[in-house]
Amino acid sequence: MKIGKSALTVAIMVLLLIITGFLINNAVTKVWSSWIDYEPPVNVKVYLKSDYNYSRIAEYVIMVLVDGARPDIVERVGGEGFSFLEKEGVLFSNAYALTPTYSIPARAAISTGLPHEISGVTSNWYNKGVLNLPSIFSLAKKYGLKTGAIGDSSINMLFKDYLDTYIEIPETSGHMKKSAEEAIKIITSGELPNVLWVGFADVDEAGHGYGALSSIYEEAIVEASQLIMNMIEALKLRGVYDKTVLIVLSDHGHLDRGGHGGEELEVRRIYLSIMGPSIIKKNVILNGDVYYTSIASTIAFILGLPPELVSYSPPLSGAFKEDMLPSLARYELGLALNYGYHLKDLFTRLGLDIYVGKSTDYLASLEEIKTSNSVDVSSITEYYVKLNRLYEDSKKELISRDAGIRIFNVILIGLIAWAPTVTLFYFTRKSLWKLLISGFIGFSAFWISFIYLFGYMFTMSSVNSLDSYIEAIMASTLISIIVSSAVMASVINIKDEKKTLLSITPILLIISLSSIIILVMGTLYGFTVRFPFPDWSLAYLYYTSLLNEMFLTLFNGLMPLLVFIGLTLKTKLVKLTR
Secondary structure, three states: OOHHHHHHHHHHHHHHHHHHHHHHHHHHHHHHHHHHOOOOOOOOOOOOOOOOOOOOOOOEEEEEEEOOOOHHHHHHHOOHHHHHHHHHOEEEOOEEOOOOOOHHHHHHHHHHOOOHHHHOOOOOOOOOOOOOOOOHHHHHHHOOOOEEEEEOHHHHHHHHHHOOEEEEOOOOOOHHHHHHHHHHHHHHHOOOOOEEEEEEOHHHHHHHHHOOOOHHHHHHHHHHHHHHHHHHHHHHHHOOHHHEEEEEEOOOOOOOOOOOOOOOHHHHEEOEEEEOOOOEOOOEEEOOOEEHHHHHHHHHHHOOOOOOOOOOOOOOHHHEOHHHHHHHHHHHHHHHHHHHHHHHHHHHHHOOHHHHHHHHHHHHHHHHHHHOOOOOHHHHHHHHHHHHHHHHHHHHHHHHHHHHHHHHHHHHHHHHHHHHHHHHHHHOOOOOHHHHHHHHHHHHHHHHHHHHHHOOOOOHHHHOOHHHHHHHHHHHHHHHHHHHHHHHHHHOOOOOHHHHHHHHHHHHHHHHHHHHHHHHHHHHHOOOOOOOOOOHHHHHHHHHHHHHHHHHHHHHOOHHHHHHHHHHHHHHHHHHHO
16 A cells, blocks of 8 residues: 555545534534523413402412422431421422423423423523513512512523512522521511512532532531521511411432432422411421422412413412312412413414314313312312323324434434444455454443543433533543554554554544444434423433534544654654665
8 A cells, every 4th residue: 555545545534534523513512502592382471361359368478499409318407497397387298390400490490380391491501581481470570569589690580570679699608698698688677579589509509519418518408497497587576477478499409429400319309398377287298299380370379369370280289278279279270271271372383283182172171160160179180180191292292203304314414424434444344353342442431431530421410510521521532542542552563554544443433333322312312402302311412422423533533644644754764764
């Protein structure tokens, strides 16, 4: 093989690698942008207006969000505040967040009753500003009640047009102490809003920094407990304790080692308790599954606001005393009708005629119940379950339809990703088994090192810090290259330019093996984040695989050229020294 022919072949390999790298870089950018810039499939609106008045059963509702508090750790370390809440109110032992379990999507879901794929807030990198959606803040302001929030800037970003009072507390050490102090000032001497949001960030910071099993995390929970008790004492001092419902909850948990965002039980389970001396049961633990999408409608009912929310979950009916249930049943009926008409609209926009028909049947039954004199909470909750099941089934059908359409795109991208390898195999058809082993070991080295460096995989919990996430993938890629090259060097003695093509074969095999994952994920998940979301874990793995492929191709685009130049220089030096 002459040097000229080798040089041409290497140049072709380099060009194909660089082109592949930039194509995948474009795919990575599109996937990330589609997640951050995601648009929901329907504009949420209120479909029914109130046709009768509702009584306000409490003057004030205060929500304390203990960001990142894991309920099993709260139960273990306790503290005066949490103990008081459980004794004087209702604890929901099986309360859950929605995935992805990030803080800003949780704030949107808690305040609106909408899941992430409908609200459009799908990540902590949301940057579209105020939500133009029915929420507890917009509803309260619409009907003349005062609203307020204390805490980090995210709640203000989402709802600033509907907040009469907002006090920002920078997310630094001592955040929750400062938040509690500001809340106590308002409670004791200021104009107390009818709806007040108070955010505590220190528990979440401790979780990220030290993990959920650390003493620092436990200490932060104990401090939060005491601050909650201080707020309760302030309510008593002001004389509004009997007029106030206090809801304390977390937006997600934390992994043992820290982090959240994925579907692990540790991060999906949240703490949730509600206390209100006159209307809420006392010293009760409820074991049924509930979600934080029930919070907004529960607050609206307590404050006597019309059921003008599109809530994907019914109010927390189990928390209320028996004499409250008849009026709650009527209220929940209004919410269920809004939810049903919303789903009908959604199915119509998506062209799901069968589901339009089913939702119409459910709505007819609910309208019939509305005209009757007999409405009970359990029957309306049952319709909520039916509507939820209808929604989930419709998403499965859409996913199934979409998977078939993706096949052509998957094949096209596969051909591009495999082009360098197929080209190389054409020139190096002999003695490939050693190279195959080398490439497979290098591919295995990437994933083993990635798991070791980052601690977990297949979970959105890995994307809490985007910089460290990408750094871990880059480090794993380099380890993969080094391991593969070392194995290759042990089976091939590269003495001249004739072996240059063989020298890059393992790297191309690693890229090809990685592209298999991309193709599988692309078929199952799709190439951009859009409605409906099949599986957030698959989305994470797909994005990780794309980054892996991009770094492999870009890092190695120049490697064969450098090898060839080195060998060429070596040959010339040998000739000059003779």
